[in-house]
Amino acid sequence: MLVVAALLTATAAAATPLDGTHTRFHVRKGAGPGGNGLSWESAFGSLDLALARAASGDEVWIAEGRHVPSQRVQAQDPRSATFFIPAGVRLRGGFEGFEADLGQRVPGAAPTVLTGELGGAFGHAYHVVTLGAPTAQQVAQGIVKATELDALEISGGRADTPGNLRGGGILAEGGFLRMTNCALLDNRAAMGGGAWLAGGTFRLRGCILRWNHAADRGGALGIQAAVCHVAGSRLASNSADRGGAAYVHSIATDAPGGTPHVAFQSCVLADNMARVGGAAFLQGSQGAGAGRAWFQSSTVAFNRAFERSGGIHARVQTPAAAESHVHNSIVWFNDAPLDPELGGGHDLRFSNIGDAWWTGVGCLSEDPLFVDASARDLRLQAESPCVDRGDNGLLPADLADLDEDGNRWEPLPEDAAGRRRVRGPMTSGLWGVPPSALTDQGAHEG
Ligand SMILES: [Ca+2]
Numbered sequence: 001m002l003v004v005a006a007l008l009t010a011t012a013a014a015a016t017p018l019d020g021t022h023t024r025f026h027v028r029k030g031a032g033p034g035g036n037g038l039s040w041e042s043a044f045g046s047l048d049l050a051l052a053r054a055a056s057g058d059e060v061w062i063a064e065g066r067h068v069p070s071q072r073v074q075a076q077d078p079r080s081a082t083f084f085i086p087a088g089v090r091l092r093g094g095f096e097g098f099e100a101d102l103g104q105r106v107p108g109a110a111p112t113v114l115t116g117e118l119g120g121a122f123g124h125a126y127h128v129v130t131l132g133a134p135t136a137q138q139v140a141q142g143i144v145k146a147t148e149l150d151a152l153e154i155s156g157g158r159a160d161t162p163g164n165l166r167g168g169g170i171l172a173e174g175g176f177l178r179m180t181n182c183a184l185l186d187n188r189a190a191m192g193g194g195a196w197l198a199g200g201t202f203r204l205r206g207c208i209l210r211w212n213h214a215a216d217r218g219g220a221l222g223i224q225a226a227v228c229h230v231a232g233s234r235l236a237s238n239s240a241d242r243g244g245a246a247y248v249h250s251i252a253t254d255a256p257g258g259t260p261h262v263a264f265q266s267c268v269l270a271d272n273m274a275r276v277g278g279a280a281f282l283q284g285s286q287g288a289g290a291g292r293a294w295f296q297s298s299t300v301a302f303n304r305a306f307e308r309s310g311g312i313h314a315r316v317q318t319p320a321a322a323e324s325h326v327h328n329s330i331v332w333f334n335d336a337p338l339d340p341e342l343g344g345g346h347d348l349r350f351s352n353i354g355d356a357w358w359t360g361v362g363c364l365s366e367d368p369l370f371v372d373a374s375a376r377d378l379r380l381q382a383e384s385p386c387v388d389r390g391d392n393g394l395l396p397a398d399l400a401d402l403d404e405d406g407n408r409w410e411p412l413p414e415d416a417a418g419r420r421r422v423r424g425p426m427t428s429g430l431w432g433v434p435p436s437a438l439t440d441q442g443a444h445e446g
């Protein structure tokens with residue numbers, strides 16, 4: 001496995017500014033040597049130094065600038081350099097380098113970029129970030145904390161070589177990851193260009209996934225045998241052979257009325273491209289667990305497939321056919337020679353589908369009247385037929401905690417722009433919403 005942790009065994013942190021048990025480290029590019037990382041004044045000059053010391057429950061604050069990994073998984077291979085995040089460590093970016101609390105950050109003002117561009121003749125790292133899975137001891141003791149990535153841009157990974165074909169931006173096999181307000185940009189792989197998320201639990205909130213590419217499957221996200229809840233996020237202009245934005249495989253069958261394993265909520269999937277499944281490809285299976293995903297209060301538009309299923313493809317295969325559940329959503333203006341919007345098996349409810357062949361309870365097929373489709377402003381005009389045409393009873397639980405209030409079991413509280421999901425005073429009725437306030441179809445509340 002990795003040699004990262006073994007490389008730096010010196011100077012254990014003395015102060016404990018977090019909670020008496022855990023440590024907050026600081027990283028500032030250009031900081032001189034000898035710092036202990038415990039304050040901005042004594043910041044580490046590289047993220048590698050902090051990651052070598054951080055353990056579950058610790059936090060690393062990273063000041064703006066481009067950060068390049070240098071710790072190699074294989075000593076002889078420069079491209080094996082990666083930021084290895086031990087399970088349960090929180091990485092936060094977007095700092096200018098003076099802040100004492102998170103609220104002092106100004107969104108977008110001080111981008112912290114983790115890049116796989118190694119420079120010189122080295123080219124690109126296979127994986128910009130590699131997620132550590134919890135140890136067997138941590139699992140046995142039930143002390144697995146979430147690994148967190150917060151306000152970071154992750155770009156320039158290239159998992160394009162045999163042995164390193166999955167997860168250009170993020171390689172996560174197992175573990176529990178929360179990713180908030182991050183951008184995955186311009187990463188590539190054979191599978192899961194932006195991120196390969198397998199065998200763990202993943203919650204993405206307020207993220208942008210753009211310009212990622214997979215030669216095979218899952219331009220932005222490859223999801224396999226995992227729990228993955230994506231909310232308030234935009235997946236745009238990604239490409240792949242199958243599943244321009246997302247590829248989903250081996251998902252355990254959701255119990256009726258149970259918690260979806262894979263869900264996109266208040267998300268926009270637009271301008272993605274693939275051979276099959278312009279936005280998403282849900283893989284069938286010859287064994288247990290086909291691809292299965294829920295698109296809830298989301299907009300899937302302007303995606304394109306060269307062969308089939310411009311929007312979402314759910315592969316029909318025996319014995320385990322894939323299936324999507326499209327609820328309170330818009331699937332419009334996608335394009336393909338065969339099945340321009342949807343192909344395969346879909347359960348559609350209270351959604352607006354561009355191809356009138358597809359129907360379901362509460363469904364319609366009328367131009368959704370986006371505010372400015374050509375500029376990809378996919379909010380709804382006041383006259384849009386999608387306004388108040390959703391079903392409040394289909395509002396999903398806030399599985400990714402979109403509003404960060406710690407409550408994952410309230411109804412989805414926000415739209416893709418962070419505005420209240422259902423208009424009207426939250427006083428009574430189903431989900432605490434008065435019957436007169438109805439949710440809209442699509443990612444945006446009109
Ligand atoms: Ca409404």
Ligand SMILES: [Ca+2]
Binds near residue numbers: 403406407413
């Ligand atoms: Ca919440």
